[in-house]
Amino acid sequence: MVRGLRIVRVLPFWHPRYGGSVTHARRMTQKLAERGHELRVVTSNLGFENERPVDRWFEEGPYLVRMVKTLPWQRVPPYGLKATRRPLLGALNGADLLLCNLGLTLLNDYARVAARKAKVPYIYSAEGALCPVRLADKARRKKLFLPMVEHRVLGAAEALHAMNEKERDDYLEQGARENRIFMVPNGIEVADRVSATERYEARGSLCLEDERVLVFVGRVTRLKGLDLLIQGMSYALWNDLVLLVAGPCDPGERERLTALATTCGLMAGGRPRVLFLGLVDDVGRRQAFAAADVFCLTSRSEGLPVAPLEAAAVGLPLLVTDACHLHAVTEEGGGVSVEAEPSPIRDALTWIFRERGRAAWMGARARASVAVHHSLDHVADRLEAVYRHVVQGSFGQ
Numbered sequence: 001m002v003r004g005l006r007i008v009r010v011l012p013f014w015h016p017r018y019g020g021s022v023t024h025a026r027r028m029t030q031k032l033a034e035r036g037h038e039l040r041v042v043t044s045n046l047g048f049e050n051e052r053p054v055d056r057w058f059e060e061g062p063y064l065v066r067m068v069k070t071l072p073w074q075r076v077p078p079y080g081l082k083a084t085r086r087p088l089l090g091a092l093n094g095a096d097l098l099l100c101n102l103g104l105t106l107l108n109d110y111a112r113v114a115a116r117k118a119k120v121p122y123i124y125s126a127e128g129a130l131c132p133v134r135l136a137d138k139a140r141r142k143k144l145f146l147p148m149v150e151h152r153v154l155g156a157a158e159a160l161h162a163m164n165e166k167e168r169d170d171y172l173e174q175g176a177r178e179n180r181i182f183m184v185p186n187g188i189e190v191a192d193r194v195s196a197t198e199r200y201e202a203r204g205s206l207c208l209e210d211e212r213v214l215v216f217v218g219r220v221t222r223l224k225g226l227d228l229l230i231q232g233m234s235y236a237l238w239n240d241l242v243l244l245v246a247g248p249c250d251p252g253e254r255e256r257l258t259a260l261a262t263t264c265g266l267m268a269g270g271r272p273r274v275l276f277l278g279l280v281d282d283v284g285r286r287q288a289f290a291a292a293d294v295f296c297l298t299s300r301s302e303g304l305p306v307a308p309l310e311a312a313a314v315g316l317p318l319l320v321t322d323a324c325h326l327h328a329v330t331e332e333g334g335g336v337s338v339e340a341e342p343s344p345i346r347d348a349l350t351w352i353f354r355e356r357g358r359a360a361w362m363g364a365r366a367r368a369s370v371a372v373h374h375s376l377d378h379v380a381d382r383l384e385a386v387y388r389h390v391v392q393g394s395f396g397q
Contacts, residue, residue: 004036005387008120010111011101012079014065015047017248017279019219020306021127024186025101029063031380039063040091040333042084044070055083066091072317078145080106081088085114092118095210100153106144108153121158121390128163128303130170133323134223149155158390163304164325181397182386185328188305190371191327193315196288202290206275210244212353214319215292219287220249220257225321225340227260232298232345234264238353243296246277246288253380289314292353293359294338299323300340308335312370317349317362328373334366 009029016023023193033039045054045067050260052058054069089113092098098115100108103126115122128134135142154160154174160181162168170179198274203209216226216234224244225381235243242264245257245393254276266273289295295311296319304325318335320326330337336352338344352359389395 004038004094005391006033006040006094007099007318007387008033008040008088008095009099009101010042010084010088012044012081012105012106012107013046014041014043015069016289017047017219020186021102021303024188024237024306027189027376028380028383030061031376032325032384033062033136035380040095041065044066044068044074044079044081044084044089044090044154044180046070046075055087074303078149082110085110085209089115089118092323095120097387098122100124100157102127104150106135106149109149112153112156115149116156121391121393123154123161123387124157124168125161125163126168126171128301130167130245131303132170132299133174133301135241138349139339146174146334151387153344159384159386159395165326167303168368173181176376179397182325182378182395183384184382186306186309187374187376188306188309188313188370189376190313190367191310194286194330198286198290202287204223205287206244206291208291209241210388211240212238213242213244213292214296214349215244215288216248216296217246217280217311217313218297219290220253220254221249223300224336225300226257227297228262228300228321228342228345229298230257230261230266230340232349234266235342235346236349241273241349243274244292245278246280246285247323248279249276282290286314289316292316294319294349296325297321298340298345309370309374312363312366312376315360315363315367317352317359317366319345319352329366329369332369334362 010291029039041046052067054067057064057066066087068081073080092114096185098120099140100122154176160171160176162181162183163185173182261274289311295308295316297305297308300323302324308320312318312329312334318339321340322337323340327337330334336348338348
């Protein structure tokens with residue numbers, strides 16, 4: 001019998017409100033623990049203030065978590081969570097492997113130092129943070145951070161996890177060694193398809209009837225491109241398009257998008273066509289999917305987003321931008337991938353809804369594609385193989 005690995009994972013936050021990267025990390029940690037590996041997570045209490053114990057280990061299902069308390073200046077990038085250093089060293093005592101998630105944080109540099117002291121190899125996943133589009137935001141700070149911190153983290157990593165070829169190129173652009181990079185996409189559990197009853201009840205709860213319904217699920221930021229989608233909706237042939245926005249908004253972003261939707265004529269007549277549902281739990285997420293005809297993510301920059309994979313898994317077709325790197329799904333008929341501009345988005349909406357039944361057919365193709373390329377078990381198999389090569393010292397040979 002193959003021995004299970006002792007794995008430590010470190011990232012700045014563990015609350016699902018922080019997006020797909022955290023959602024996927026939580027699910028993969030659970031899956032690896034269920035497969036017989038010993039998992040420990042070192043993180044902060046961001047999002048869990050007064051809900052989880054701090055500065056001690058506690059069980060979260062089949063793995064252990066240690067949260068440190070955050071001070072106000074530690075709750076924003078680059079997350080200088082110095083209190084993680086001691087529990088990290090303790091967790092790495094006897095560990096086989098360290099997993100570092102989310103790029104451009106000081107936490108990764110603390111992890112690098114701790115891994116060196118404990119003589120434990122680590123795998124680094126930037127999760128799309130090195131994309132030039134993202135580096136252009138607050139470019140001055142990041143230009144300093146890259147050589148002072150990020151390049152040291154990249155250089156000392158035993159392996160670099162890229163979710164697609166674009167991220168592989170981003171690593172190389174920052175001076176990473178090609179033989180240290182491996183590509184494995186995000187994975188999800190393939191859920192049951194949305195039933196006709198679920199659809200009827202979900203639409204009723206949202207006072208929807210025969211409208212063509214689009215849905216976005218995720219943390220709302222400027223990079224997610226909802227402004228592009230709203231403009232594309234306003235240009236479309238039909239005036240019954242409704243957009244459901246399910247997820248927490250960054251400060252001021254909801255006001256900005258509401259003002260844009262009003263200018264575009266989507267909030268007139270007492271029947272708004274952009275509905276903000278706020279942060280939703282698993283039940284609320286499925287309800288939003290059930291009410292929709294198409295999942296939309298018109299993002300300007302992504303690593304490999306989890307929400308559209310979840311939507312595809314329940315039978316929704318995808319309207320995504322090329323920046324989402326979901327060509328494996330769209331090229332198999334499960335959706336449309338377009339340039340991040342309002343006009344191509346408008347054209348895609350027109351094409352999807354022009355022919356009756358097209359959206360349903362595409363949804364079936366999307367679900368089949370995700371089951372092949374992105375099932376959580378398949379992704380876990382691939383990751384386990386890489387992890388063992390790293391632990392044995394044979395990766396990149």
